[in-house]
Amino acid sequence: MDIAIIGGGAAAVGLLDALARAGTSGPVTVFEPSPHLWRGRPYGPDLDSVLVNVPPAIMSIRHGDRDHYAAWLGARATEHMDERLGHPIVPRPLYGRYLEDTAEKAAAELGVRVVESAVVAVTRAGGRLALRTSDGSVHLADQVALCVGGGRPRDHYGLEGTPGYIGDPYPLARTLENVAPDREVMVIGSGLTAIDVVVSLAARGHTGPISLVSRTGMLPYVWQRPGPYRPRHVTVERVQALGEVTLDGLEGLLRAEMAEAGEDLGALVEDLRGAWTEDPVARLRRQLADIDGPEIGRRVVQETAHTVGPHAWRLLGEADRERLRAWSRVATGVASPMVPVNAARLLELFDSGQLSVVRGAAGIGPNAADVVVNAVNPPPHSIPGGAAELAASLVDERLAAPYPSGGLVPADPRVHIVGDLAGDGPFITSGIPGVAAQGAAAARAIGAALT
Numbered sequence: 001m002d003i004a005i006i007g008g009g010a011a012a013v014g015l016l017d018a019l020a021r022a023g024t025s026g027p028v029t030v031f032e033p034s035p036h037l038w039r040g041r042p043y044g045p046d047l048d049s050v051l052v053n054v055p056p057a058i059m060s061i062r063h064g065d066r067d068h069y070a071a072w073l074g075a076r077a078t079e080h081m082d083e084r085l086g087h088p089i090v091p092r093p094l095y096g097r098y099l100e101d102t103a104e105k106a107a108a109e110l111g112v113r114v115v116e117s118a119v120v121a122v123t124r125a126g127g128r129l130a131l132r133t134s135d136g137s138v139h140l141a142d143q144v145a146l147c148v149g150g151g152r153p154r155d156h157y158g159l160e161g162t163p164g165y166i167g168d169p170y171p172l173a174r175t176l177e178n179v180a181p182d183r184e185v186m187v188i189g190s191g192l193t194a195i196d197v198v199v200s201l202a203a204r205g206h207t208g209p210i211s212l213v214s215r216t217g218m219l220p221y222v223w224q225r226p227g228p229y230r231p232r233h234v235t236v237e238r239v240q241a242l243g244e245v246t247l248d249g250l251e252g253l254l255r256a257e258m259a260e261a262g263e264d265l266g267a268l269v270e271d272l273r274g275a276w277t278e279d280p281v282a283r284l285r286r287q288l289a290d291i292d293g294p295e296i297g298r299r300v301v302q303e304t305a306h307t308v309g310p311h312a313w314r315l316l317g318e319a320d321r322e323r324l325r326a327w328s329r330v331a332t333g334v335a336s337p338m339v340p341v342n343a344a345r346l347l348e349l350f351d352s353g354q355l356s357v358v359r360g361a362a363g364i365g366p367n368a369a370d371v372v373v374n375a376v377n378p379p380p381h382s383i384p385g386g387a388a389e390l391a392a393s394l395v396d397e398r399l400a401a402p403y404p405s406g407g408l409v410p411a412d413p414r415v416h417i418v419g420d421l422a423g424d425g426p427f428i429t430s431g432i433p434g435v436a437a438q439g440a441a442a443a444r445a446i447g448a449a450l451t
């Protein structure tokens, strides 16, 4: 039985690791056209200022083993401590090496073959599936996992081809290379990618003005120092025990968690609402001062959004999902906060007057600044450009179906989707725990089909 994995980023690594641990027998073929096998879009070679956004306990690509990444990091952790966070935050290329090492171990056990081409179509071929690659070759498989990621930023403002426009900021080592230090830079977006751009400009000694321009003008929250507290109510088990899962039920779990610690959910919700109206720099300053605050509420949300959240999301009714989608910008900001070392750098730049944040997109256009950097990633469930033809073929062959709110869902038991292409997946971009959990679930389904 041949297993084909389309895409060789973090999702594929989580899947391969789970297949190897389950003792699944291959052969396995991975299709990946980029030169940075196992690293995907975020973790390829880049500047040292491009950091992971999450502490080690929630960066393990091995589902169910929170310590796997920290153990790999070992003594290297001391060189990369974010002192305010109390945990190492490494350059993303170093995390890419962890993914490479994990994948290579699993690949050796499974006997993986890598094909350095994109898959452009999957069709039915007798009782099997035929994968056609961009060079016209055809490969037969019995199980197919799609791990194609979310793709690159879209050109919402029609700026492609205008002088000074950078349509995709990564790798920043290349895109910022020719940005002279005194140039005026406008960054479209104010999320984590925009922050990567700003701290990388600063690390290169940029002296010109930088503005972050976005529809909401919201900055992500700042991580609080993780503590020993482990959630007792907001857990997968307690979500399952709810029976019918509703937003009110989930809110009840968080309320109970916080009440036990003497905290009020209402105060946290008020703080979240403030993101729409409060001055983003004032919020940043307050959150930076609150990294060591003793409250557990936001810490529980930050962690469980990526661990319990994806599980709960799949059990929620459509009306509750719609309520949550209306909050997606705030939810993304609290679930995927910035690391303190970046927050401190940002605040220095705001305080010096070099950096500003602009709410509203009216000023975005050609020649809005010397350099305009697009830092708005596609939302979850987007179909990456490099997988558009592939997705169309899967739908044509009734192997997958478009999901009403975007993305695809499998329509054949031999097809599996790991990562943000999964239409029934969460409304916020998956972190590593989310793709690792999906990889483990796909490995179980593939294992069951092969026995």
Ligand SMILES: Cc1cc2nc3c(=O)[nH]c(=O)nc-3n(C[C@H](O)[C@H](O)[C@H](O)COP(=O)(O)OP(=O)(O)OC[C@H]3O[C@@H](n4cnc5c(N)ncnc54)[C@H](O)[C@@H]3O)c2cc1C
Pocket: 006, 007, 008, 009, 010, 011, 012, 031, 032, 033, 034, 039, 040, 041, 042, 051, 052, 053, 054, 058, 059, 117, 118, 119, 120, 147, 148, 149, 150, 151, 193, 377, 384, 386, 387, 390, 418, 419, 420, 429, 430, 431, 432, 433, 435
């Ligand atoms: C800039 C950035 C930073 C991030 N930082 C963090 C972080 O610090 N912590 C965290 O938890 N999460 C982070 N994330 C979230 C991120 O989504 C996950 O960490 C993870 O990288 C997703 O992996 P993936 O394999 O699904 O997608 P990707 O990493 O995008 O990999 C998909 C791969 O599929 C390949 N592919 C696409 N189409 C085809 C095709 N037709 N045929 C063959 N191959 C194809 C692509 O070349 C690519 O290599 C970050 C995301 C981004 C965009």
